Amino acid sequence: MKLCKFGTNRVIEPQGVLPQAARKIDNSMEIHPNEILIDVISLNIDSASFSQLKGEAGGDADKIGKKIMEIVAEHGKMQNPVTGSGGMLIGTVAAVGADLQAGEQRSPLQVGDKIATLVSLSLTPLKIDEIKEIHMNIDRVDVKAQAILFETGIYAKLPDDMTEALALAALDVAGAPAQTAKLVKPGDSVLVLGASGKSGMMCCYEAMKRVGPTGNVVAMCRKAEDRDKILENGFAHEVILSDVTNALDVLEKALAANNGREFDLSINCVNIDNSEMASILPVRDGGTVYFFSMAVSFTKAALGAEGVGKDVNMIIGNGYTRDHAEITLHQLRESPALCKIFEERYV
Numbered sequence: 001m002k003l004c005k006f007g008t009n010r011v012i013e014p015q016g017v018l019p020q021a022a023r024k025i026d027n028s029m030e031i032h033p034n035e036i037l038i039d040v041i042s043l044n045i046d047s048a049s050f051s052q053l054k055g056e057a058g059g060d061a062d063k064i065g066k067k068i069m070e071i072v073a074e075h076g077k078m079q080n081p082v083t084g085s086g087g088m089l090i091g092t093v094a095a096v097g098a099d100l101q102a103g104e105q106r107s108p109l110q111v112g113d114k115i116a117t118l119v120s121l122s123l124t125p126l127k128i129d130e131i132k133e134i135h136m137n138i139d140r141v142d143v144k145a146q147a148i149l150f151e152t153g154i155y156a157k158l159p160d161d162m163t164e165a166l167a168l169a170a171l172d173v174a175g176a177p178a179q180t181a182k183l184v185k186p187g188d189s190v191l192v193l194g195a196s197g198k199s200g201m202m203c204c205y206e207a208m209k210r211v212g213p214t215g216n217v218v219a220m221c222r223k224a225e226d227r228d229k230i231l232e233n234g235f236a237h238e239v240i241l242s243d244v245t246n247a248l249d250v251l252e253k254a255l256a257a258n259n260g261r262e263f264d265l266s267i268n269c270v271n272i273d274n275s276e277m278a279s280i281l282p283v284r285d286g287g288t289v290y291f292f293s294m295a296v297s298f299t300k301a302a303l304g305a306e307g308v309g310k311d312v313n314m315i316i317g318n319g320y321t322r323d324h325a326e327i328t329l330h331q332l333r334e335s336p337a338l339c340k341i342f343e344e345r346y347v
Contacts, residue, residue, distance in 0.1 A: 027126055079121065088120065100151065173198045183288060196226035198346065216259075218254055283310070
């Protein structure tokens with residue numbers, strides 16, 4: 001068998017695609033020489049996927065667990081067939097393939113290292129023996145399971161100065177604050193939709209650092225208590241309350257919070273459908289819309305922008321950008337307020 005650093009040799013069907021696009025992959029846990037075997041502790045199902053699973057199951061944890069087992073059994077990976085998305089995991093390195101123990105591709109990982117994989121579960125070979133517990137409010141599933149990390153798979157060693165659960169909660173959305181750090185410039189006006197969730201709060205925090213004294217960060221959420229929490233911790237200059245599916249209401253309130261001006265950048269961190277136009281309408285021509293949410297439809301975004309004559313740059317929410325794990329964990333170390341919220345909500 002010819003080994004592929006991207007894991008294509010594990011694709012069962014259809015042939016010729018990479019593991020993320022495959023309908024079924026080989027989840028046997030006998031590792032190839034260029035793979036790493038992980039004893040999985042927990043899965044962090046991505047927010048859009050977990051929201052869909054919870055809705056389908058009527059909030060029944062047992063039904064959610066059964067559905068997850070069915071998906072993995074059928075596809076060899078945890079890829080929600082409705083949203084197409086996955087999540088990430090934490091676990092302990094159980095074995096390192098022979099090719100990764102020497103030579104140019106030598107892995108710095110050792111058996112026993114605790115890591116968080118920073119590649120999607122939608123491409124990760126996974127075999128679940130048992131679901132131990134489902135944490136309904138934080139999208140986490142404790143399991144007895146094993147998984148495979150490909151040669152090109154990115155990961156972060158779990159830090160010693162915070163709990164596994166805290167690191168997992170932050171690393172699950174590591175791409176969002178790191179991309180925000182790249183996109184936001186001094187003096188920018190920034191709108192963050194879904195600002196009360198993990199990625200939203202981290203994006204707000206990072207945006208506030210980057211815009212400087214002449215910028216403006218406006219957060220959008222649905223609940224008054226979330227608005228108060230964001231304001232009291234200084235995560236935004238203004239907070240609007242709205243329903244992201246009501247694009248015109250978001251537009252009116254967002255512009256009012258930005259002195260009537262359109263925004264340089266909007267960041268979509270919501271986990272429900274039909275949020276595209278609320279992200280696009282408030283942004284000026286030549287501005288940028290960053291879709292971190294996996295619930296976003298490319299078709300709705302592209303055709304919707306065309307339909308209202310908006311010449312904006314739209315960025316897909318790539319979950320990876322250079323140094324994203326370090327940037328994200330640094331936020332928790334830097335901000336006691338942000339760390340406290342994460343500990344209270346997600347641990």
